[in-house]
Amino acid sequence: MLYYLLLPILSILLIVLQSTVTDLIFSGRFIFEISLIVVVYAGFRLDLIKGTVLAFVLGLTFDCLNGSVTGVLTFLYIIVFWFSFFISEWLDTEKAHVILLFTLLCAFLKEIILNMFYYLAFNVNALPDVYGTIMLQALVIGLFAPLFFSLMDRTGIFIYEKKV
Amino acid sequence: MFFLRKYKTIIFIAVVLISVLVMISYNLKYGSADSFLEKIVLETASPVQKVLSGSIKGVRDAWMRYLFLVGLQEENKNLKKKINELNAVIVSYQESYQEAQRLKKLQYIADNSNYRFITARVIGREQAAISRTVMINKGSADGLKNGMPVVASPGLIGRLVDVSWHVSRVLLFIDENSNVDAIVQRNRTQGIISGAGSRGMILKYVSKTQDVQVGDIVVSSGMGGVFPKGWLIGQVIHIDRQDGGLFLKIYVAPFTDFSKLEEVMILSSDGTQMK
Numbered sequence: 301m302l303y304y305l306l307l308p309i310l311s312i313l314l315i316v317l318q319s320t321v322t323d324l325i326f327s328g329r330f331i332f333e334i335s336l337i338v339v340v341y342a343g344f345r346l347d348l349i350k351g352t353v354l355a356f357v358l359g360l361t362f363d364c365l366n367g368s369v370t371g372v373l374t375f376l377y378i379i380v381f382w383f384s385f386f387i388s389e390w391l392d393t394e395k396a397h398v399i400l401l402f403t404l405l406c407a408f409l410k411e412i413i414l415n416m417f418y419y420l421a422f423n424v425n426a427l428p429d430v431y432g433t434i435m436l437q438a439l440v441i442g443l444f445a446p447l448f449f450s451l452m453d454r455t456g457i458f459i460y461e462k463k464v
Numbered sequence: 465m466f467f468l469r470k471y472k473t474i475i476f477i478a479v480v481l482i483s484v485l486v487m488i489s490y491n492l493k494y495g496s497a498d499s500f501l502e503k504i505v506l507e508t509a510s511p512v513q514k515v516l517s518g519s520i521k522g523v524r525d526a527w528m529r530y531l532f533l534v535g536l537q538e539e540n541k542n543l544k545k546k547i548n549e550l551n552a553v554i555v556s557y558q559e560s561y562q563e564a565q566r567l568k569k570l571q572y573i574a575d576n577s578n579y580r581f582i583t584a585r586v587i588g589r590e591q592a593a594i595s596r597t598v599m600i601n602k603g604s605a606d607g608l609k610n611g612m613p614v615v616a617s618p619g620l621i622g623r624l625v626d627v628s629w630h631v632s633r634v635l636l637f638i639d640e641n642s643n644v645d646a647i648v649q650r651n652r653t654q655g656i657i658s659g660a661g662s663r664g665m666i667l668k669y670v671s672k673t674q675d676v677q678v679g680d681i682v683v684s685s686g687m688g689g690v691f692p693k694g695w696l697i698g699q700v701i702h703i704d705r706q707d708g709g710l711f712l713k714i715y716v717a718p719f720t721d722f723s724k725l726e727e728v729m730i731l732s733s734d735g736t737q738m739k
Binding site: 324361 | 491524
């Protein structure tokens with residue numbers, strides 16, 4: 301129950317933190333989407349209900365703070381979570397390179413789908429302009445993902461003395 | 465109930481999916497600007513964002529200030545180095561300027577006389593109690609000979625006494641061993657200029673009957689064949705009319721400050737060998 305109570309607050313904290321870090325380190329060139337790594341992590345480590353709620357809350361918070369069409373990022377985060385959740389059955393989710401490549405793929409696909417959505421909904425073709433940015437963003441997120449997984453696993457061991 | 469329990473997961477997925485799609489459709493149609501949920505999230509996030517941005521801004525400002533100070537320190541160091549370099553250049557220019565001024569004075573003498581000169585640089589001095597000599601960087605290899613008169617602006621200062629191949633010693637007029645025949649320019653009174661060390665020079669063997677006054681100019685008489693006639697030696701600064709003697713004791717101050725000699729000229733030819 302505590303998990304569901306803390307989730308909205310922690311989500312807000314995470315989204316605000318990632319926006320600030322993005323602004324500070326990358327000067328707003330692209331978003332350092334730690335929330336997406338969290339969703340992939342949830343897909344690999346949490347159960348379906350908890351993970352879906354996490355993806356929903358994170359996505360919704362990001363939607364609200366990002367000023368985009370509310371529900372789009374929520375939808376994409378849920379899709380990413382389910383994709384991670386179902387595919388984790390066939391993947392060795394402990395391997396760093398698997399985490400890196402899978403997160404990179406998710407980040408890339410998520411951005412492509414988001415741009416496609418904006419193209420279909422508002423006829424905004426931003427893809428040619430931000431193609432390099434999407435690749436770079438996906439790469440940065442992918443490279444950071446194994447470190448994040450390791451940190452989360454260690455934190456879980458430290459708190460619960462067992463892997464989450 | 466059994467149905468709900470059996471298909472709990474599928475129902476959950478379907479409900480979530482439908483909710484999200486409805487949310488997207490609604491917001492696409494009516495916009496999400498006035499969404500209550502969005503307001504709640506924004507209101508909650510605002511203080512967090514303020515605290516986080518403030519902290520990070522503080523850290524960033526401190527870092528930028530540090531970088532600025534480091535830059536300033538580096539700039540300060542470079543400027544100090546530059547100042548030292550420029551000071552060295554200024555000193556070098558001043559030195560060259562002063563040397564040029566001295567050489568200009570010497571050149572003036574050379575230009576206004578018919579003698580041939582050899583210019584030399586003072587490389588050492590002997591300022592002992594009784595000996596007043598300077599060393600110059602020219603010698604017999606440059607055509608110098610013993611006894612040649614030495615000139616520094618504005619007149620004579622001494623003669624060569626020891627001439628080596630590349631170095632020579634100049635016996636200054638203020639040396640106690642120096643005796644030069646001289647005359648008072650105003651009334652042509654003749655006497656012998658002897659060195660008196662730090663007191664300058666003394667014009668000896670001038671009769672008490674002679675009208676010599678303080679301020680009179682003393683020049684070389686040309687007698688003895690060593691020094692050319694009419695060259696400046698010094699100026700009378702004091703006259704001692706000794707009670708018991710026959711002669712006046714006339715103190716003469718040289719025109720040249722011997723302690724500051726740096727360049728001199730040697731008269732390498734007499735009046736018959738014009739340049």
